[in-house]
Amino acid sequence: MSSTPASPRVQPLTPPRRFIPVDHARVDFTGGFWESWSNTVRDVTIPTQHMRLEEEGFLEVLDFDKPPSPLVRRIQPSGLSMQHFFDSDFGKWIEAASYTLKAHPNADIEKKIDAIVEKLEQGQMADGYLNSWFVRREPEKRWTNLRDLHEMYSMGHLLEGAVAYFEATGKRRFLDVMIRAVDHIIDTFGPEPGKLRGYDAHEEIELALVKLYRVTRDPRHLALATYFVNERGQMPSYYDEEARHRGENPEDYVYQTYAYSQAHMPVREQTQVVGHAVRAMYLFSAMVDLAHENDDPTLKAACERLFDNLTGRQLYVTGGLGPSASNEGFTREYDLPNETAYAETCAAVALGFWSHRMAxxxxxxxxxxxxxxxxxxxxxxGISRDGEHYFYENVLESHGQNRRWKWHYCPCCPTNIARLITSLGQYVYSATDADLAVHLYGANTAEIALGQTIVRLTQETRYPWDGDIRLALGLDTPSSFTLHLRIPGWCRAARVTVNGEAVDVKVAVTKGYVAIRRAWADGDEVRLSLDMPVDRLYAHPAVGEDAGRVALKRGPVVYCVEETDIGTEPQRLRLPAEARLDVAYDPNLLGGAAVLTGEALEAETSDWNGLYRTAPPALKPRAFKAIPYHLWANRDPGAMLVWLNEK
Amino acid sequence: MSSTPASPRVQPLTPPRRFIPVDHARVDFTGGFWESWSNTVRDVTIPTQHMRLEEEGFLEVLDFDKPPSPLVRRIQPSGLSMQHFFDSDFGKWIEAASYTLKAHPNADIEKKIDAIVEKLEQGQMADGYLNSWFVRREPEKRWTNLRDLHEMYSMGHLLEGAVAYFEATGKRRFLDVMIRAVDHIIDTFGPEPGKLRGYDAHEEIELALVKLYRVTRDPRHLALATYFVNERGQMPSYYDEEARHRGENPEDYVYQTYAYSQAHMPVREQTQVVGHAVRAMYLFSAMVDLAHENDDPTLKAACERLFDNLTGRQLYVTGGLGPSASNEGFTREYDLPNETAYAETCAAVALGFWSHRMAxxxxxxxxxxxxxxxxxxxxxxGISRDGEHYFYENVLESHGQNRRWKWHYCPCCPTNIARLITSLGQYVYSATDADLAVHLYGANTAEIALGQTIVRLTQETRYPWDGDIRLALGLDTPSSFTLHLRIPGWCRAARVTVNGEAVDVKVAVTKGYVAIRRAWADGDEVRLSLDMPVDRLYAHPAVGEDAGRVALKRGPVVYCVEETDIGTEPQRLRLPAEARLDVAYDPNLLGGAAVLTGEALEAETSDWNGLYRTAPPALKPRAFKAIPYHLWANRDPGAMLVWLNEK
Structure with missing residues (x-):
């Protein structure tokens, strides 16, 4: 890795060779799973989150014309207030809300956003600096602690919000505020003499800058992102120097290692995913963006290694990641405790960002x-079925102590899951001039441009509750392009027909996508049938926590057992290896879901006297039911378990 | 429970009806398990602990004639320095060291203790107050925060040290210093008008006061302990009032609930063991002491309920207790995680204190x-075989991350395990005028007074490595008394003979003690044979963590499997239910121990590709070895497991 230059020159831009995601507003969910969730988030989550931001004093921080309100009580392990990064929360809320506005204009929401933007503009310092904490409370301390204080992280979220709002409404005011803030950062940080060689310990601004660059095409915006990513982890560490400058001993750093922020070595040398999980995912997302924009294979290669490390050794079966609360992140490989799983909602959301970019x-x-x-x-x-309660930590086992909350003292997750769902359309399809890739299944209609060709696609399916998908193509004139249909990794038998004629999937599939190149005509119909049995999953033997246990998954959906369905703690169950599991759609379960039923065994407790004995528990039959994991903790509180003991 | 008076009058003393432990110095371990540990602790642990106290600056706090040294960096979750209770650490060291002096006088150790005592006397305030932190740094703040600052906890440990040193050497100086300190506490706290109705949140002084009372027979000493125990948990809480007096909001209390200190309700109403584990054990030990001294059946009944709750629902198979690091204590019943077990050494030591008092x-x-x-x-x-490395947390599962340390920023555990072992003799026998109870087995000779009768007892055994015990009685004149021999709960077949003649154990046994009443003569021989097969233990089904798992125990010794013995992580093993386990004594294992060997199965990893798959792991044979749990982490670092997966 020593051949990697410390600060490579920005590469000349090359024309995009990658797939470009179809804009989220071009995809309209029509019935089914995602329409229901999208409606909930748009109609309930977005308005109630604004209410919470007001009720909890988050928006008060923008009252620059008043004296600052008292500090919030809860502090971080570093001893610093959460309030340092309140800006990020309304930044993310603006972003989430903006994604709803294109297809569903909403004057009230726009008014709320405009009010925030007006205050931000008012608070911005003359040189462009913008952070509500430092502007109001201690402007002299700005940029003195990139290690702990999240100034660029907060600006990055404001920037993402500004880009989304501009794209939704065409209004430039917020965008212009943030461009001035970015100009100030460019003036302050970089490799040039007289500038600080710093970078924020909480990644975020890097990927936001690429989003900005894609709007402005200003190469300085891309160069700044590139600088931050390249500078990260260079030694001697900027954070050591910065700490000494504050009169602190760098060894007093509360997290002890810069691996916490993926700043322990240059990013291209990293092979194991370490530290704070959300930071890691935001960094890696930016690395993919830069791999593309700078045509940089070294960043792509690093991302590939890191992705394999994460998914091969450190990822919960649910897609949760970062098992430990103490660093909100990773520990050792194969450390996947269930009851104490941190698996922050934000981290899973951000793995979505990263995975999507990789694809x-x-x-x-x-x-x-x-x-x-x-x-x-x-x-x-991470979000309740009613759209207004949340999990920060997504455990895979509970004894009933985990409850969804209305708000959190560190409310990063609610707006993160909200922005994922309000922009979900963008993850379904992507395109080049001659390719149309179908990544996700779910009932929708979409209008997709392949160069000059407009494809109107209708996807009909009850996915994820069954695996039959019908795609109907609408075209004004016949057109040749390649349709790429994803065959999910969990599917062991898939059938594809075009206008009733079978496609040989085995021949046509490459890296999990069936490629169908032909001249397509209006009314063409593609049918995809994905076998979706109940899978029993076993974990690698190095995951000691899951030894002798089995997880149930059907299609993309991981299941769990809740005490409320079976009348006993699922920890007491033993699922026989040969137990039959029936699938049935229950329309009354939280908006409808496929549930699994069958018969398991339950460890008898009535004959126990004390904690330990020399005879194993007696086992008796017990009716068994499993529901989708994402629906847990929406009914009566109780125990829950994903990894069931197998008998 | 409402009939319990809040502050009952001190009861008139009744003659002791209980068993009185035989003084530790009357019991001389002769070869075997405990002689080896006693020698290590006396010859290595005691001197090296004094070195650490010096090296780490603990003794500097007593340099009252110099300006205070800088604060130690590590702080408690409350934001307060550990240094507030440094006194407790050398108090406990003095106690541990003193127990060695009766049988093994040591001028150097005495000199070191005298030096500490001299400084303590010098630092004691004119009114008797004594705490190195407050005396030197902020005397005006003394007694303003019983909730967090451990002043009486520290004095309690000094007091236990003073009593032990007085009993070992007859020197009164330290004892007199501490009596003055106690007099000051009596002047300051109590139910009388003008006094503070406070009590320390960290219990300890209560049991220390009873020890003092047993030396002084001053009823005020007993009354103070009684007051503290009775006042505990009375509402409105003293800690609320005290916090408001400091200008703080009681709701800002970092631990949120006074259950943390067993101060959430009066002690006689408590039925579930909650909060900080060490605090709970010290409180309950004092409650037993007071149940005896005050002849108070309500305290005895509370202790019986709490003991059953602890042992029936909250105790690790190892005797560890208090699963959670966040409160150093208890969570919900049946919550016994293995890898994250806190199970502080101090808590297990103190459960020994409590159990012994109950017996x-x-x-x-x-x-x-x-x-x-x-x-x-x-x-x-909690102590290494070399006697100078320690565990604070005693996990039941590791992936190799747990290492014994030389010292700790909160070194409460090293001196606690040391004082347990240096005073171990007192736990072996106890007596009344007409009874001699044998509680523990292990080679020793002892001289025991039953009223006027002196019994010289010789215990010959390889216990705990086998279950054959020979007791030889030496008597100057024949004497009638009852010999009570404990039949351990783990033993399912015991044989007893007196001079070769069998005793019908089933008839003679009551609550696990075989009572043999007869006229004993010099040279009488009792033989006890305890069947000691390898037991497979299963945990109550409510302990989800241990479902499908088995622990191995032989006699009193719990076993574990270490990676260093089997060449793979024990988490990958499956122990077949029918697997034969052989027992062999290995003289070369860390001073000698019985080990278990056999054949288990290992989950194959070579055929895995990724984290999850639909086929369970293949299993292949793997030689298996288990060693006593207390010996773990004394050789090459690696994974360790107590609860093995059963196949």
Whole structure:
């Protein structure tokens, strides 16, 4: 790795060779799973989140004309207030809300966003600096602690919000505020003499800058993102120097290692996913963006290694990641405890971002599989079915102590899952001039441009509750292009027909995508049938926690057993290896879902006297039911289990 | 429970009806398990602990004639320095060291203790107050925060040290210093008008005061302990009032609930063991002491309920207790995670104190069984075989990340396990005028007074490595008394003979003690044979963590499997239910121990590609070895497991 230059020159831009995601607003979910969730998030989550931001004092931080309100009480392990990064929360809320506006204009929401933007503009310092904490409370301390204080992280989320709002409404005011803020960062940080060689310990601004660049095409915006990614982890560490400058001993760093922020070595040398999980995912997402924009194979190669490390050794079956609360992140490989799983919602959402970006660079279902895993499991579990309660941590086992909350002292997750769902359309299809890739299944209609050709696609399916998908193509004139249909990794038998004629899937499939190149005509119909039995999954033997246990998965959906369905703690069950599991769609379960039923065994407790004895528990039959993991904790509180003991 | 008076009058003293432990110095371990550990602790642990106290600056806090040294960096979750209770650490060291002096006088150790005592005397305030932190740094803040600052906890440990040193050497200086300190506490706290109605949140002084009372027979000493125990948990809480007095909001309390300190309700109403585990054990030990001294059946009944709750629902198989690091204590019942077990050494040591006290009040092997469990497992695991490395947390599963340390920023555990072992003799026998109870087995000679009768007892055995015990009685004149021999709860077949003649154990046994009443003569010989097969233990089905798992125990010794013995992580093993386990004594294993060997199965990893798959792991044979749990982490670092997956 020593041949990697420390700060490579920005490469000349090459024309896009990758797939470009179809804009989310071009995809209209029509009935089915995602329409229901999209409606909930648009109609309930977005308005209630604004209410919470007001109720909880998050928006007060923007009252620059008043004295600052008292500090919130809860602090981080570093001893610093959460309030340092409140900006990120309304930045992310604006982004999430903006995604709803294109297809569903909403004057009230726009008014709320405009009010925030007006205050931000008012608070922006003359040189462009923008952060509500430092502007109001201690402007002299700005940029003195990139290690702990998240200034660029917060600006990055405002920037993502500004780009989304501009794209939704065409209004430039917020975007212009943020471009001035970025100009200020460019003036302050970089490799040039007289600038600080710093970079934010909490990644985020890097990927936001690429989003900005894709709007502005200003090469300085791309160059800044490139600088931050290249500078990361160079030694001696900027954070050491910065700490000494503050009069602190760098060894007093509360997290002890810069691996916490993926800043322990240059990014191209990293092979194991370490540290804070959300930071890692945001960094890797930016690395894919730069691999593309700078045509940089070294960043792509690093991402491929890191993706394989994550998915091969550190990912929960739900797509959750980062097992430990102490660093909100990774520990050792294969450390996947269930009851204490941190598996932050934000981390799963951000794995979705990363996976999706990887799939555009390299059309490989191994990436889209993980996007789909988080969408149906470890990210979606972060929001309640009513759209206004949340999980920060997504455990895979509970004894009933885990309850969804209305708000959180660190509310990063609610707006993150919201922005994922309000922009979900973008993950379904992507295109080049001559290719149309179908990544996700779910009932929708879409209008997709392949160069000059407009394809009107109708996808009819009850997915994920069954595996039959009908695609109808609408075309004004016949057109030749390649249709790429993803065959999910979990599917062991798939059938494809075009206008009733079978496609030889085995021949046509490459990296999990069936490629059908032909001259397509209006009314063409493609049918895809994905076998969707109940899978019993076993974990690698190095995952000691799951030894002797089995997880149930059907299609993309991971299942769990809740005490409320079976009347006993699922931890007491033993699922016989040969137990039959029936699938049935239950329309009354939280908006409808396929459930699994059968008979398991339950460990008898009535004959126990004390904690330990020399005879194993007696086992008696017990009716068994499993529901999709993402729906757990929406009914009566109780125990829950994903990895069931097998008998 | 409402009939319990809030502050009952001190009861008139009644003559002791309980068993009185035989003084530790009257019991001389002769070869075998405990002689080896006693020698290590006396010859290595005690001197090296004094070195650490010096090296780490603990003794500097007593340099009252110099300006205070800088604060130690590590702080508690409350934001307060550990240094507030450094006194407790050398108090406990003095106690541990003192226990060695009776049988093994050591001028150097005495000199070191005298030096500490001299400084303490010098630092004591004119009114008797004594705490190195407050005296030197902020005397005006003394007694303003009993909730967090451990002043009486520290004084309690000094007091235990003073009593032990007085009993070992007859020197009164330290004892007199501490009596003055206690007089000051009596002047300051109590139910009388003008006094503070406070009590320390970290229990300890209560049991220390009873020890003092047993030396002084000053009823005020007993009354103070009684007041503290009775006042505990009375509402409105003293800690609320005290916090408001400091200008703080009581709701900002970092641990959120006074259950953390067993101060959430009056002690006689408590039925579930909650909060900080060490605090709970110290409180309950004091409650037994007071149940005896005050002849108070309500305290005895509370202790019986709490003991059953602990041992029936909250105790690790090793005798470890308090699963959670966040409160150093208890969570919900049946929550016994293995890899994250906190199970602090101090808590197991203190469960030994409590169990032993219970057994004196009520000769029941269920108490002594737990004493023995911690002695051979969850307490002893806290010290390395070389006697100078320690565990604070005693996990039951590791992936190799747990290493014994030389010292700790909160070194409460090293001196606690040391004082347990240097005073171990007192746990072996106890007596009344007409009874001699044998609680523990292990080679020793002892001189025991039953009223006027002196019994010289010789115990010959290889226990715990086998279950054959020979007791030889030496008597100057024949004497009638009852010999009570404990039949451990783990033993399912015991044989007893007196001078070769069988005793009908089934008839003679009550609450786990065989009572043999007869006229004993010099040279009488009792033989006890305890069947000691390898037991497979299963946990109550409510302990989800241990479902499908088995622990191995032989006699009182819990076993574990270490990676270093089997060449693979024990988490990958499956132990067939029918697997034969052979027992062999290995003289070369860390001073000698019985080990278990056999054949298990190992989950194959070579055929895995990724984290999850639909086929269970293939299993292949793997030679299996288990060693006593208390010996783990003394050789090459690696994974360790107590609860093995059963096939």
């Amino acid at each position: 555009q660079l390299d059309l490989d279902a191994k990436y889209t599989d993980k996007l789909e895993t988080v969408l149906f499991n470890g990210a979606l579990s | 004196q009040l009520d000769l029941d092997a269920k108490y002594t069984d737990k004493l023995e469990t911690v002695l051979f497992n969850g307490a002893l695991s």
